[in-house]
Amino acid sequence: MDAAAVEDARWRDGKTxxxxxxxxxxIAAFTKQAYTRFFSENALNPSAFPSLRRFENEVVAMTAQLLGxxxxxxxxxxxxxxxxILLAVKAARDWAAAERRVRGVPQIVLPRSAHPAFPKACSYFGLEPVFVPVREDFRADPLAMRRTITSRTILVVGSAPAYPQGVxxxxxxxxxxxxxNGLWCHVDACVxxxxLPFVRELGWPVPPxxxxxxxxxxxxxxxxKYGYSAKGASVVLFRDARRRRYSFYAFTDWPGGIYASSTMTGTRPGGAIAAAWAVMQHLGRDGYRSITREVMDAxxxxxxxxxxIEGVEVxxxxxMSVLALGSRSLDIYAxxxxxxxxxxxxxxxQRPASLHLTVQRGHVGRTQAFLTxxxxxVGAVGHEPGRRWLERSALAVTGAALRMLPGRVTRALTLGAASRMGIGEGGSLPARSAPMYGMMASLPNRGDLKELVLDALDRMTRLDDT
Incomplete structure (x- = not known):
């Protein structure tokens, strides 16, 4: 197992x-101890393990207090x-079916920067996502969202912060x-x-x-994430019990007994719940505030x-501590x-091209290594303008040709080029991403890109032939 992990991301070195x-x-050792103490317990049935029920209820209560x-x-x-997010969207859908009686396919309105879990939920639950462009400052545009609302809208979404640029x-x-408008509003504060509550307490400006x-x-x-608990642990909160009830599922006609579940999954690992409770008790507000100060300073x-550094910008x-680096003069992917x-x-x-940074406690004391x-x-990319110019020119020509040729021809050419670059069926994952992302941006048919991504996902989740 140690040998298999040699090629893994070097997060222990603060390089992830x-x-x-x-x-x-x-803190990691303490959390592991809490997790392994409840390693075998199953939170599927709250009555079987009242300890886990207590831990979960208290985690939820502490999180709710933290979030106003x-x-x-x-x-x-x-x-x-x-x-x-899936549970929140499911609850909004069922609430709308019971209390709004929307005709046709219900819609959710979300900024283009919203997390892909929202369109994923739409795909799962038979809803229609309606994307709205963000403003120049990368924040959601409420005026554009207002113009998009129809009689079929049930849910509007905002992020705190949006993952791509951290706003x-x-x-x-x-x-x-x-x-x-009588709609459901969900705030994605997963990151x-x-x-953010502790960033605000430390005096940094944070919008409501x-x-x-x-x-x-x-x-x-x-x-x-910034709760520093063991994976996987998240919380979905509802304004009141009536709203949360729409997220539940119950089936009472099974020969095996009455089945009820508060989540998408059945079995839930007790260790994740116990570790979350333990780390919140261990750190407390003072501990989280201290870590937040370190992370914000970094x-x-x-x-x-x-x-x-000339050529790159935030x-x-x-x-907070999530940000994107872009460039007006350099190939940022390079x-x-x-x-x-x-x-x-x-x-x-992408859109715009950038590199994403999530700064967390593991990066404290390692910022100068990153900047170096x-x-x-940046210097290496700036010293190879000829090769970058040839790559950009080739991509521009390719994009123009793909837009002019018939669909069947462009698909064949796209798949062939992608395979040679290591994308899709038959290729190996590319060592360098700049040409790959450039080609993706030039594709006129986003359906082709989706197929390429699915092919790559399929390939990565198979055992090698050897």
Whole structure:
């Protein structure tokens, strides 16, 4: 197993800018002890393990208090942010069916920056997602959302913050829009739920985003992110018990007995619930506030360092420790490739092209190492203008040709080129992403891109022939 992990992202070295939230050895050891204590327990049946029922209820209550909720706010622990969002959308759908009686396919209105779990929920639950462009500052546009609302709209969405650029949407305006139109408003605080309250307490400006805003009906917040708990642990909160009831499922006609579930899953690992409760008790508000101060200081070091590097910039005005790096003069994907070659795991983003950074406690004390490698990466890209120009020119010509040729021809050419670049059936994953992302951006048919991504996912989830 140790040998198999050699090629994994180097998160213990602080070189992974997503996926892992490292609380440090002391907290991690404590959390593992809590998790393994309840390693075998199953939270499917709350009556069998009253300890887990207590832990979950107290985690929900503490989270609700942190996010501006009163005693009426209730919730459920889930396996992660996607499940929390799925439950909220499912609840909104069933609420609308019972109380709004929408004719036709119900719609949800969401900013283009909203998490893909929302269109995923639409795909699962037979809903229609309606995407709205964001403003120039990357925040949601409430005026555009208002113009998009129809008689079939049931839900509007805001993020705190939106993952791509780390900005908090104008939740007060979105929630007011929902309230005046009798709609459900969900705030996705999966990333910021256990960070933004303490950022605000430390004096940083944070727009209103939680249950203190009238009109907010539900929220999602991940404990396994800035709550520094074990995966997978998230919370979905509802303004009151009546709303939460729409997220439940019960089947009473099974020969095996009465089946009831508060989540999408059946079996739920007790360890994740116990670890979340333990780490919240262990750290308390003071502990989270102290970690937040460290993380925000590290984030500011990165922002100051980026400002001194010609050719790269932070996009927008992030409200916490999630940010994106873009460039007006360099191929930012090529910069990302150079960072990857230096051991960093950094996500690539599109529209606009950028590199994504999630700064967390594991990066405290390692910001200068990142900035040193970022300067070197920018310098390396800047010293190869000829190769970059040829790549961009080839992609521009390819995009123009694909838009002019018949659909069947473009698909054949796209699949062939993708295979040679390591995308789709028959290819190996590419070592460098700049050409791959450039080709993806040039595709006129997004359906082709979807098929390529599904092919790649299929390939990655098979055993090698050998």
């Amino acid at each position: 800018m997503s996926l892992v939230f490292d609380p440090g050895e002391e 909720g009163d005693r009426r706010v209730v919730g459920t622990m889930t396996s992660g942010g996607s499940e929390s 908090v949407d104008p939740i007060d305006e979105i929630a007011d829009l929902a309230r005046r 910021g739920g256990f960070m 985003f939680d249950f203190s805003v009238p009109g907010v009906v539900s929220m999602s917040a991940d404990l396994h 984030t500011q070091e990165i922002r100051r360092g980026v400002a001194e 996009l927008g005005e992030p409200h 910069v990302g490739d150079e960072l990857t070659a230096r051991g960093w795991h950094i996500d690539r983003q 490698d970022l300067r070197a990466a």
